[in-house]
Amino acid sequence: MSPASFMRVIAAISAIAGGLYGYDTGIISGALLQISRDFSLGSTGSELVASAILIGAVIGSLACTRMSATLGRRRTIMIVAAIYTFGVIACSLSPNAWALAIARLILGFAVGGSTQIVPTYIAELAPPEMRGRLVTYFCVSIGLGILAAAIVGVALQDVFTWRWMIGIAALPSLLLLLGMTRLPFSPRWLVEQDRVREARETLLQVRETPQEVREEMADIKDVFARKAAAADHGWRGLLQPWVRPALVAGLGVAAFTQLTGIEMMIYYTPTFLSKAGFGHGAALYAALGVAIVYLVMTFTGKMIVDHVGRRHLPMYTLPFAALALFGMAAVFQWNLGGHYHGALVVTCLLVYMCFNSVGIQAVAWLLGSEVYPLSIRDKATGAHSATLWGANVLCTATALTMVDTLGVGGAMVVYGLLNVVGFIFVVRCLPETAGRSLEQIERALKEGTFDPKHMNKVLRGPAAAQTGT
Structure with missing residues (x-):
């Protein structure tokens, strides 16, 4: 197998975690109608069941940082896969709403852990010119998981109970666990553990020439030597002035990925369309359309992110996402469209999904895997x-x-305004990282050139290897 092919296999197997994330969070959209009926839940109870997985994800994100540093990226992903398996089985056997919320909290731990570690694992193995396309395997896999959840929620709504809808995710979690046993450790983690020879052997499997390996190993060892000499390695290290631009860019994009409303649309499309007068079946089919668009557009983002760039992709698309939400708000607020009111609502919804998915959704996890020293x-x-x-x-x-x-109209105005604020943030705070190695990005932070003014160009091919900023 060629190095490029092996790298794609690594990305594809580890990205199964993204599919689990997409399915386990997206299945609540179709299952919530059944769960609410079985457990007699109102809006507050439904929000608790839906959001419990997200609270667990916050905990898992923070808890897995130490695990990935000590045990390694690969072993941490395997542990997360085991927790996924336990979590979905516990959810499917829950006797009441509180037990379901607790089980989804545990499942959320795995979701958060996987999103913290999988993009980093892929990025630390990928060559700079392919890093964007490879890390966004994770994003595409999220879309596949969401689409699978939507298909199950629509096609099997009257065949499967919500318990089977959730429990079936145990199968891909076991596949992830077994698949990771055949993949290599991160070479950067190996260098950190003073296992330099193993790191070199790993890079030889995923780089085209020995010269590339020698140059990259020199860069990795240089950066690691600086890390060893640094005073702050832990959480205090986040407060160092030179890393602040990376934190502002990365954490800001992470926040706006959600504040712009994408997950709200995925989770609650059937629920809020039902509140707006749509029939049960029509609301579920609209959710299926949302999932299809999300998958197609995140795949499109994967294909173009290394060419268009991490900064330009959300910068070009967020304004159109905002306009779609304002249009949806107007349709709801003034009951526009007459007989075509429903079609107009769904059109605005899908246009929003197109532009939000291909832009900021395609770069959020990618940026988190590459901007931090x-x-x-x-x-x-x-x-x-x-x-x-x-x-x-x-x-x-x-x-x-x-x-x-x-x-619904007022809520869409709020989310539309958040898309506008997200656009302003990207323009002012997000530099371009496409085509630069992880070590080159770190040098730009050290040199004070990590900003849109100095890093506004997408680098490709040899140019990426020759520049240090």
Whole structure:
């Protein structure tokens, strides 16, 4: 197998965790209608069951930072896969709403842990020119999981109970656990453990030439030597002034990935469309359309992110996502469209999904895997994942209440404004990292050139290898 092919296999197997994340979070959209009926849940109870997995994800994001640093990225992913298996089985056997919420909290630990470690694992193995496409396997896998959840929620709504809908995810979690046993350790983690020879052998499996391996090993050892000499390695290291631009860029994008409303749409499309007068079947099919668009557009983002760039992709798309939400708000607020009212609502919804998915959703986990320097990478990726999931908790736990208070139209205005704020943030705070090695990005932070002004160009091929900024 060629190095490029082996690298794709590594990305594909480890990205199964993304599919589990997408399915386990997305299945609640179709299952919640059944769960609410079985356990007699109101809006608050539904929000608790839906958001419990997100609270667990925040905990898992932070807890797995130490695990990934001590046990390694590969072993941590295997542990997370085992927790996934236990969590979905516990959810499927829950006797009441509280037990289900606790089981989803445990499942959330695995979700958060996987989002903290899998993109980092892929990024630390991938060559710079392929890193964007390979890390976004994780994003595409999330889309596949969400689509599978939507298909199960629609096609099997009257065949499967919600217990089977959730429990079937144990199968891919076991596949992830077994698949990871055949994959290599991260070479950067191996160098950190003073296992330099193993790191070199690993890089030889995923790089085209020995010269590339020699140059990359020199860079890795240089950065690790600086880390060893640094005073702050742990959480205090996040407070160092030179890493602040990376934290602002990474954590800001992580927050806006959720604050712009994507997960709210995935979780609650059937629920809030039902509140707006859509029939049960029509609401579920709309959720299926949302899942299909999410998958297609995140795959599109994967294909173009290394060419368009991490900064330009959300910068070009967030304004159109905001306009789609404002359009949906107008349709709901003034009951526009007459006989075509429902079609107009769904059109605005799908347009929003197109532009939000291909842009900021395609780069969120990618940026978290590449902008943070080695000395704080474990802690920073944990903070990145926790920030994303914390914002997700905020949106999910308040979405139905906001719809009840402001109406669907008013809620869409709020989310539209958050897309506008996200666009302003990207323009002002997010530099371009495409084509640069992880070590080159770290040098830019050290030199004070990690900003949109100095890093506004997408680097490709030999140019990426020759520049140090």
